[in-house]
Amino acid sequence: MKIDEALQAFITESKELLDRMEEALLYIEQQPDDAETINAIFRAAHTIKGSAGIFGLNDIVAFTHVAENVLDDVRRGLIRFDGALANLFLAVGDHIHALVELIAKEQEPDETCTQRGAALTGRLEAVLQAAGHHANKVSLPAAPAATQNSAGAPSGAMVDTDNWHISLRFGRDTMREGFDPLSFVRFLTTLGEIMHLVTLTENVPTLSELDPDECHLGFEISFRSHADKATIEGAFDFVRDDSQIRILPPRSKISEYTDLIAALPESELRLGEILIRCGTLTRAELDAALDEQTVSGHEGRPVEPLGQMLIDRAQVHPAVVDAALVKQSRTRESTRQGDTNMLRVDATKLDHLIDLVGELIIAGAGAHLIARKHKIKDLTQATSAVSRLMEEVRDSALNLRMVQIAGTFNRFQRVVRDVSQELGKDIMLTISGAETELDKTVVEKLADPLTHLVRNAMDHGIESAERRAQAGKPVQGTVTLHAQHEAGQVVIEVSDDGGGLSKERILRKGIERGLVAPDAVLSDKDIYDLVFQPGFSTAEQVSNLSGRGVGMDVVKRSILALRGSIDLRSTEGVGTTVCIRLPLTLAIIDGFLLGVGKSSYVVPLSMVVECIEMSRQQADDKDWLDLRGEVLPLVRLRELYDIEGEPGRRQNVVVVKGGGKRVGLVVDQLMGELQTVIKPLGKVFQHVRGVGGFTILGNGAVALLLDVPNLVTQVAHQSEAGFQPGHFRARQTALQEAH
Incomplete structure (x- = not known):
């Protein structure tokens, strides 16, 4: 059975998190008291545990939970992250990676893997016992006077609540990717207690337009917990890229609540709904305020605006109400504010795109050749413009594969x-x-x-x-x-x-x-x-x-x-x-086309140093050329590949550089630059020396791509052709003496 896309995403994300964890563990050995790095390690383990729980991967959840307990004690200063603990957690990361690999292969842990996990669990529990750790139970704090986020701030600058406020807007593809939005809410209950929850359904389309695979839900949650912000944020790491998640700690500043109100994605919201969703009011408090407003109207007393009434009753800070009124007075486009400019694409799709671009280049070259052959001026200009655009498409497509x-x-x-x-x-x-x-x-x-x-x-x-x-x-x-x-x-x-x-x-x-x-x-x-x-x-x-x-x-x-x-x-x-x-790339390059008899060859343009025309006297020499006082070894492609026919009256030398050395390729024709779509050789031809692939020209002919570094190596070591290194040194000395 093929692994579904959601589980594959979990595997990919877990491997990335494990890589980050390993980097942090290697760094923590040098800086054992770096709180930010310790938190990064904890978040990675916590995120993997939470994501594994969504898929019911109990082996990973159980093992990571014990590791998470140790990391939690490290964060609280009960355990110091020394070299021995770093070694242990590197082994922990390796074991989690092995479990993830088994999931990718759709296999169950064997006895060796199980024993390794049990041994690591025993070592982790021994660390906990040495630190006097007791089973951690979710205990809710009794109304702290202030949090670290509000230390030193005047009481009037904070919202008077001991609860966290969590604002969630899930991405439309959340359910399509295999995630249940409610599973994230349920996971929060393992960290604390949900005091109040408002489900947002305004974006749910009519039944006739509803796509059952799309998610249109959002939540505003009042949450009480002893956990820190990093831990709470970690519960949503697996959907962070496609969702909007905002978290405010207890007794946050007024400015943070007003910013949250301003960022609410709904287009038009009534004042009371805004205040409920930002966590400053409960539904009961709003209903009480509305009842009082209604009674005042019936009794003939002046009816105060709801915002002023809430301020007077000390239910809501004036600044929060002002922000809500501003929000209510304008209409905002309902767009997701998440990081939508990033997209994860399957590498095979990119490979297919590169192949199509390559075929397009070949077809474009053929059209341009026909236009020139028949001397159709307008068509030649049009195909030239298309060629320029294809170069841009080629560069853009190749950039997608650059990492x-x-x-x-x-x-x-x-x-x-x-x-x-x-x-x-x-x-x-x-x-x-x-x-x-x-x-x-x-x-x-x-x-x-x-x-x-x-x-x-x-x-x-x-x-x-x-x-x-x-x-x-x-x-x-x-x-x-x-x-x-x-x-x-x-x-x-x-x-x-x-x-x-x-x-x-x-x-x-x-x-x-x-x-x-x-x-x-x-x-x-x-x-x-x-x-x-x-x-x-x-x-x-x-x-x-x-x-x-x-x-x-x-x-x-x-x-x-x-x-x-x-x-x-x-x-x-x-x-x-x-x-x-x-x-830079193995797919499409700028090449230089050479002709020898009826055969065509391509060399990467980046390796071409210069082109020179050989005189008759120079053409008689078999193995080298005096190039401005330097010995230039020659490779005659006609002889190397046993091409039939006699060489032309004029021969050219293409000076190429590879591996720090230069050689001259003796050819009949210089046919100019071209975009080269590189195709691999078949198994039968993979051992042909000096050839790295082939390409198809615009006229349908095949041109071989020369492997310049390999040719240079052949020249340097082929003594039977007169290319002994000592022989070149003697030639070099003779030239210097002659000059």
Whole structure:
């Protein structure tokens, strides 16, 4: 049975809350007395518990209730949030996450999960017993003289009530999403006592127009409770985005009540109804006032306005009545004032939209080509205008899939904490550029490569405290995650301030494994690139985390699969940085079209440096070009892909840059820029070197998308074609001498 949308929303929201809880728990270790962070942890647990109760998920409710009791004692100062308690609650969060995952998979907890939950419950109850906790019962306060919200305020500036006032307007989709509005009211009774409730039905349409799946209800509630505002607000977290919820504490300021009156969404309300709904009057008090007004009229006494009568009877503060009169005298449009500019959209719908935009671009290019072929001026202009609009649609559609990398970066706070404890090292994670945006698909596929890089940096990069002290470094090591936009790409760096890599050791290992000739002359980059060879490792000891020579080659393959590049730079004794370059999106890019014989190829426009025409003398050279005194390796696409036919009289070189290196692609024609809709290769062609996908041109022909970083790597390591790094260095020296 498929999980319904409401339950799926609960699963998504719960995971987000657990992520926030984990971030707060990692922070609370450094600031154990931060009340705001403690409240954030409590709210997350409380919201998950309340939402789970709506769906009858008793396992989550029972377990979270015990955790909530501990957090409540922490908030009251009975328990201090030390490192041990943070460890416990990280395990609690993991267990709740496991329970949520089981719900997502429509599975029941197995014996292992049940035993883990029981063990954690026992540890939580032990914490409560140590703090002298007793079962908390809902006890209502006896009319406090004032609350913290009104401390120091003159009595005339407050409404004289000991009750909370809750104003609810549920969103129209509340019931359609699987929520019962009354379930939230019932949940309030677990926190206190509902003293008075007014149900608002003005927005309910006539029976002939009523949609049974839409919610038109609202409530004005007078509520007495010992709970704080955060706890009461937490009861409505699951519908907060689509509903209007306003909560006023006991003895709130007059200005807060007048603001509430002004914000009531109903278009026209009578004065008495307004005062009832803002909690300043009960229905009985209003009826008594109306009876007195009626008697006065019958007896011939001047009839006072209702507002003045209520003021004289000291039932309502004058300022509140004035605000109600102002509200009554005008008409306001009945619109929801909630945060309606945000919309949660299924990612598959966005993917479908991107596909449609891609097909539209292909169709538009075909129409423009036909218009130019037949030299129809008006049609050419029209298709050009359509192309410009399609570019805007493309950019807007792609922006919908762009997400910040912060979510991926922040999850490594927990990784660094746990791994540093396992290794017995003091390591801190610093994050910068977390607001950098890139395609959601790219972000999702980055998690595993980054995890390996971070763990590797901690295990082999950061030294022990003793070695760091001997080297004059701070005892605490640092791992840094940094992201930024650069030339149409996203650059992500994972760096550490550890001992760095030994070039001599890497080179020696490379020679031992036969990866490098004993007499080869390699640049620093070529030496560090050996680290990404399968099975390569310089670790002296194998640990649970790394050192078996498995992982860095997988990281590189993962990055290359995203049409990205990866390189490493290191300074011995100072630290190591791994730099990853990725395209902003994998769907639609600006490309540059090349022609070789009857074949067409596309390279990302952001990687094109320049285009030059080759002379006959230059065309005779097979493997390199003198480009303003620098050696430019050449890749002849005709030879690389065995394209039939003779090259044209004129050949062109497209200089492209990837992974910090430049190469020249020798082609017959330069066919200009175009919007490229990237389509993945089938399984049969996935292992073709130097090709990252294909696109369909306006004339229906297929053009291959060249994987520039992969081509650059081939050039750097293909000795049989004369591309030995030492050979290039010799060519470079010869050029310098010639000049």
